[in-house]
Amino acid sequence: MYSNVNYRLLGLIIESVTGKKFEECLNTYITKPMGLNETSANSNPNLIDSYQYFLYYPILKFNKSFHSQEIPSGLISSTANDMSIYLRHLMNSYNNNSNTILKTSITKQLFTPNENNRSGYGLGWRVFNDVFYHNGTNKSFESSMYILPSINKAIVVLINSNQAPSSGIIDGIASILLDQKYSTASSFRYYRSLPFITLILLVIFFFQIRKWRKLSFPINLSRKIVPNLLLILGLVFVIFFSIFFPKLNGANLKTAIQFDPSSGYSIILIALLLFLIFLLFYFNRSQKHLKHKEIL
Secondary structure (H helix, E strand, O other): OOOHHHHHHHHHHHHHHHOOOHHHHHHHHHHHHHOOOOOEEOOOOOOOOEEEEEOOEEEEEEOOOOOHHHHHHHOEEOOHHHHHHHHHHHHHHHOOOOOOOOOHHHHHHHOOOOOOOOOOEOOOOEEEOOEEEEEEEOOOOEEEEEEEOOOOEEEEEEEOOOOOOHHHHHHHHHHHHOOOOOOOOOOOOHHHHHHHHHHHHHHHHHHHHHHHHHOOOOOOOOOOHHHHHHHHHHHHHHHHHHHHHHHOOOOOHHHHHHHOHHHHHHHHHHHHHHHHHHHHHHHHHHHHHHHHHHHO
């Protein structure tokens, strides 16, 4: 089963067994023998600048901060050229080609899914429709690698941003190589539009504030069922949105803020604005009912 924690434990086990740092082991046993001269496991690597998205554009420069314990689970830095060499070694080994230092028996294990795992996960690679792939993202970067054994081709996509459309890009390239139809639609997820939703709610909040001011800032409780029911439903929706919406993407609110600040803070603002809008609507409706009663 795929797990970042398991990879971190594996890194600690390697260090315990060898008495060496994980970075040194990677260099001694993998990168140096394979000729991956620009690949390393360093918590402070010399990396290009990273940018995070605001709406549909990567314009927010992001300051990278990594911890050494994270290295085995996804902080091995490399280049497209080195990853091409790496993928070539894997393909040669898988096809019993002698032009590699990798043993075929070991490579076969990488692409053999666990029988008890429905996700098609082998050892670091997933297998789906005769495609071997692995992708991942951290706070600053996103990467995807495909091996297409039927045509002896491999693809690597590296992007200096997270939540970027790497999956859409690599799927499109794979479809072209396999002579299949590919989607031209944007692969950006729906939460890219969350700042727009925040703006719309801000406008609604402004009009509710104006109405509340015209009614002399009432804070009245209503005995009618409908306004109270709407207020309760509104509060339930606010709680659901702030807690469960991030979980739709396999994360909590804290993780959303760390990995995608634009969307994470938008979720907080949307929840806050929804709460205030529902509350103002309730007070404004309650005041209207009172005035109507006084007129009668």
